Amino acid sequence: MKFFPTPPTDNLYKFHAILGSWLVGASLVLYVLIKYVSYDLELQLADQSHHMRTERDLVKVNERLESIAKGNLEENKVSWVRGADGSPDEVAYLKQLKENFETSIQVYKDTEKIDYGRIFDIVEATDLWWIIGFLMFIAGLLFYSGFKNWYYKVQKPQDELIQLDLKIKRLTLLEMERESKKRKKFKATL
Known part of the structure; x- marks a missing residue:
């Protein structure tokens, strides 16, 4: 059992059209993949931003707890904590905040992250964007020219031949019916 169908070899235009269709499909899959990577990268960026804020807030909480332990109640007050009176x-x-922040930081560190930065560096270093754009251009060109040439140079003449053949058969049938009527008249006169 073959996964991919065999390419058509009876017509070059049909081959171009089908190859263009496959390349357009591959381009769409590539586009969806790039959009997914961008979306996942945005999620990772939001998680990283939250992680950095959490670490900053943990430092503030630790500094405030140290100030309270030393008896310096007016130092390192945390603005988002009500009743900063020690x-x-x-x-x-x-x-409780410190415990929550430490748990959140540990969860972030334990979460597996994909390093898309390296992938995008490779894409930019190899000018893969130009290759992808060129692939999409070639796909569209093959798709359009293949189907256009297939229709105008192969399919349309075949349709005209079929119509002409149908007319010939109808005329032949009419001629045969006329001859049949003539024979019947001739036999009737004998």
Whole structure:
């Protein structure tokens, strides 16, 4: 069993058209793949941004806890923590935040990430974008010219021949019917 069909060899235009169709399909798949990579890269960027904010906030929380432990209640106040007065409630809240931040950082570090930066560096270094664009241009050109030439140089003349053959057969049938009527008249007169 063959996965790919054999290419047509009876007509060069048909071959161009089908090859162009396959290349257009491959170009569309490549486009979808590039869009997926871009989307995944945006998600990774958002995760990385969140991770960096979390690390920054963890440093602020640790500095505030150290200031409270040293008795410097007015130092390193965290602006987004209400009641920054060094009370046990603030310390408990900061410790809970610290635990949440550390868990979030660990989850980020444990998450497997694909390094698309290296892939895009290779694509740019090898001018693969130009190759992809050229492939899409060739695909469209083969698709268009193949189908156009196939229709005008092969299919349309074949259709005309079929129509002409049909007319000939109809005329032949009419001629045979006339001859049949003449014979019947001739036999009737005998």
